[in-house]
Amino acid sequence: MKNLTKAEEQIIQILWQLNKASVKDVLSKLPDPKPAVTTVSTIIRILESKGFVNHQQMGRGFIYFPIIKKEDYTQFSMRKMINNYFDGSFKNLVSFFAKNENIDINELEEILKEIKNK
Numbered sequence: 001m002k003n004l005t006k007a008e009e010q011i012i013q014i015l016w017q018l019n020k021a022s023v024k025d026v027l028s029k030l031p032d033p034k035p036a037v038t039t040v041s042t043i044i045r046i047l048e049s050k051g052f053v054n055h056q057q058m059g060r061g062f063i064y065f066p067i068i069k070k071e072d073y074t075q076f077s078m079r080k081m082i083n084n085y086f087d088g089s090f091k092n093l094v095s096f097f098a099k100n101e102n103i104d105i106n107e108l109e110e111i112l113k114e115i116k117n118k
Contacts, residue, residue: 001068001076002050011043012052012066012073020065022058 004012014029015021023041027034044064047053052073055062086092094111097103 001073003080004047004050004052004073007043008047008050008052011040012047012068013070015047015053015064015066016070020063022061022063026064 010030011026014026018025018029023037023044026044027037027040030040044053048055048064052066052068053064054067055064057063082088082090082093086096094108098108
């Protein structure tokens, strides 16, 4: 799986939310100030070349849809972050957040319960 830029991630998030969409549909979901239609179209074509998106013709235009599941990309991204910033250790990740985000013992116990239930 390939890495995505911030702009590409923003567009794929919208496509995951909408399931299928035209460039104008995607553009309507972007915050102001909105980029040009051609910019959104270019980013979608890049996502298609990276294997994240496919399209079908609808009249004179195209409808785009994700072919990579959000869960799969989330797992890929998290694994990369854990490897790059926490020496590949989930323990180091949890310790970091426990220290820096003031996670209380109840939250840690909930996390442990979820891990045990998996």
